[in-house]
Amino acid sequence: MNTALVILAAGKGTRMQSDLPKVLHEVAGAPLLVHAISSGETLEPEQIVIVTGHGGALVEKAAIAHTERAQTATQTEQLGTAHAVRAAEPALAEFQGDVFILYGDTPFITADTLSRMQAARAGGADVVVLGFEAADPGNYGRLIVENGALDRIVEAKEASPEELTVTLCNSGVMCADRETLFSLLAEVRNDNAKGEYYLTDIVEIARKRDLKAAAVACSEAETLGCDSRVDLATAEGIFQAKARREALENGVTMHAPETVYFSFDTHIGRDVVIEPNVVFGPGVTVETGARIRAFSHLEGCHVGEAAIVGPYARLRPGTELGGETKVGNFVEIKNATIDRGAKVNHLTYIGDAEIGEGANIGAGTITCNYDGVNKHKTIIGKDAFVGSNSSLVAPLEIAEGGYIASGSVITKSVGEGDLAIARVEQVNKEGLGARMVAKLRAAKAKKKDA
Known part of the structure; x- marks a missing residue:
């Protein structure tokens, strides 16, 4: 009919x-x-x-x-x-x-x-x-x-x-x-x-x-009709209770289900583990065997099988995580593809980027994707290594096996297997540190006596 x-x-x-x-x-x-x-x-x-x-x-x-x-x-x-x-x-x-x-x-x-x-x-x-x-x-x-x-x-x-x-x-x-x-x-x-x-x-x-x-x-x-904010909160509770129960019945492990929040279109595969205090915004799919660790927020993203996310990770719209990837604590990813086995473990922002299979992104790395007017893309090849505290100024490409020395500000593309170092050469001034400290302490004492 x-x-x-x-x-x-x-x-x-x-x-x-x-x-x-x-x-x-x-x-x-x-x-x-x-x-x-x-x-x-x-x-x-x-x-x-x-x-x-x-x-x-x-x-x-x-x-x-x-x-x-x-x-x-x-x-x-x-x-x-x-x-x-x-x-x-x-x-x-x-x-x-x-x-x-x-x-x-x-x-x-x-x-x-x-x-x-x-x-x-x-x-x-x-x-x-x-x-x-x-x-x-x-x-x-x-x-x-x-x-x-x-x-x-x-x-x-x-x-x-x-x-x-x-x-x-x-x-x-x-x-x-x-x-x-x-x-x-x-x-x-x-x-x-x-x-x-x-x-x-x-x-x-x-x-x-x-x-x-x-x-x-x-x-x-x-x-249930929602005529007030009280009704809205009641409806949210009904939805979340139903979604949590269905997830558990479908083979998802949740250590504290009452602290996990789903969206209307969240899709979670079997044998996924969701730790406490995880929030799923709209448009999230998590594949079989992945682990979403505590206090993470996911929205508009796809998490591949056996990937690990968090704790305290934020996945924004357009994020695609391949299988067995690792995204660690205080990492934010937006509009980026992270291929199988790549690692982005600590204190890092990856935006408008492609990260190749097996690449390692060191702690504190930032893809500088915005010039104040336009967004630009960073491409990092398979098995590349980006040292800690690096700034990658897009548009930029680091080829397969490229190696970025820690603390570098990279503004030019890096060839396959090349090492890029972009930092001021270190200079040691003999004894100057001790003399500076003594001078500062003397000035502080003089000011206190006055």
């Missing part, structure tokens, strides 16, 4: 206390909106329509950055959820199939849940509503199911005492055939206290037409 997504993302989110649209606040390094789109993408939809409002240009930019297939529709006035869905109608005018309505601030709807909603549609339900069993139903709308079918959705303030005992609550997520959905929406009225058009009203309208409505249930955690 063909599917399309309508994702509601027009709300300002006043409880966030932020100038940023609510759906662009992040969980695990990605906007809430991206999580919602990713959930829906498991249905392989033909169309994805994002209904925007507050901060619409920013929301559209984030949606398209995730998938160029995203379309946007604008809800010019905030007149309720049914009104928001109707804003997507023109974009879906030619679509034939089921429309799933999701929410840009609800990041955790699973593929299994959406698949079960799809199955309920295939089983004959004209409208399918996603519900959840609430530990504390409170002010949630109740899904009233009778004889296996969804009869109505009752708002808590309008529910009878008997209806308030129901714990199956409305998540707001729905699906229906496009033609049926917009036909039902056309009959929704705003004769309520808020003067808004409520999506939930379509169930009652459907039942009056003798159409069948069904409820599918999921866990309460799946339906």
Whole structure:
């Protein structure tokens, strides 16, 4: 069955206390909106329509950055959820199939849940509503199911005492055939206290037409909506707990999993060891058998098999580590390729560079890649040796087996097997050190007596 997504993302989110649209606040390094789109993408939809409002240009930019297939529709006035869905109608005018309505601030709807909603549609339900069993139903709308079918959705303030005992609550997520959905929406009225058009009203309208409505249930955690910073922190905790558990179950060792933070797209291979206090930003892949040592931060990088990173290492976007490489303490690498077996062990910055197989980069080495206007590249060949405290001024090439003497400032390329020394010759002045110290001490004593 063909599917399309309508994702509601027009709300300002006043409880966030932020100038940023609510759906662009992040969980695990990605906007809430991206999580919602990713959930829906498991249905392989033909169309994805994002209904925007507050901060619409920013929301559209984030949606398209995730998938160029995203379309946007604008809800010019905030007149309720049914009104928001109707804003997507023109974009879906030619679509034939089921429309799933999701929410840009609800990041955790699973593929299994959406698949079960799809199955309920295939089983004959004209409208399918996603519900959840609430530990504390409170002010949630109740899904009233009778004889296996969804009869109505009752708002808590309008529910009878008997209806308030129901714990199956409305998540707001729905699906229906496009033609049926917009036909039902056309009959929704705003004769309520808020003067808004409520999506939930379509169930009652459907039942009056003798159409069948069904409820599918999921866990309460799946339906968590993020309306405040407190909700955002709760969502982050839920995501991290799930990601850590999955990593452990997939063969990753973590000494203190509660201190490791993953992003929404982190990929970790089997037999990887992750020590305490490691943070993975977006875009990280770590291959089998690698070890990420404590207090390291990785983002936008690829770590090859059996590589060792850290402790206290920072891998920035564009970093490619080959197998069995070593990146040690207080090393920062950016937009650089480190080939198999190369070592960058201590107190070093490598930026815009290629480091050949088996090369050794000494402590305190810096690739001077920026001239104040442009970035330049450093190429270091296979088995080259760069001595400690060297500055490599790009653009620069050190050929295979090249050797850089410690303390050198290298500004010219170095040939294969050559030794480069670029430092002032040492001069020893006999006895001058002792005389200088004596002079300084005398001056200090004189100043103290004065």
